Amino acid sequence: MDKQTLKAIAYAQNALSFIFLQNEVKDKINSVYLYGSAVRGELLKESDIDVFIDCAQEHENNVKAICKSSLSKFYVSDDYKKWEILRFTNNISIEAGEFMKWELKTSILAEGILLYSKKPEVLPATRAVLFTFQLPKKKKNYFNLTRALYGRKEQGYKEHGFLKEANGHKVASNVIIIPKEYQQKTMQLLQSKSISYSMKEIWINE
Structure with a gap:
């Protein structure tokens, strides 16, 4: 899974967290899928990030309305400002309806990524944590942190960093x-170097 797709997953999960804050929609959503160019690694700056929400037909309009309202809140949130810093602010396009009756279900079954399911036992994903942190301004501290996380790639060095040990992914610098399971160790590493950070639990489809 490439960095672009990982970013899209984290971005969509962040937006979904605003939707699930609305209690009236929780019981109406059966599952949520990411599909389209974001999954294929073909996302362009002007591309939409496509999300499909599986729900009963009678709830379709209500779910769409709540999603539209929730996304408006996401786009003016502090969370969104962090994505602006990363220059990853694609519009999120949400479709809703009965999955088995939807015209693009074959495409989703072939390449879609399941972001959420009401039934945990069928969710083919693992829990992960998205960390966003401040990079030190002092050059010495910057190299100290990046080498600890990502290792050293200079000629003559073959040191692996914490990220490889934890089987993590670098989304951006x-x-x-x-x-x-490595959340606590990551927190300890960042705290030991006096790094400010924020974190959000997400699901990653393997």
Whole structure:
């Protein structure tokens, strides 16, 4: 899975968290899928990030309305400002309806990524944590942090960093995704170097 797709997953999960804050929609959503160019690694700056929400036909209009309202809140949130810094602010396009009756279900079954399911036992994903942190301004501290996280790639060095040990992913220079079981170690590493950070739990489709 490439960095662009990982970013799209984290971005969509962040937006979905605003939707699920609305209690009236929780029980109406059966599952949520990411599909389209974001999944294929073909996302352009002007491309939409396509999300499909599986729900009963009678709830379709209500779910769409709540999603539209929730996304408006996401786009003016502090979370969104962090994505602006990363220059990853694609519009999120949400479709809703009964999955088995939807015209693009074959495409989703072939390449879609399941972001959420009401039934945990069928969710083929693992818990992970998205860390966003401030990079030190002092050159010495900057190299100290990046070498600890990502290792050293200079000629003559073959040191692996914490990210490889934790089987994590580098999304950007200051954004990483770590398996849930390494959350505490990641926090300790960042705190030991006096690094300010924020974190959000997400699901990653393997």
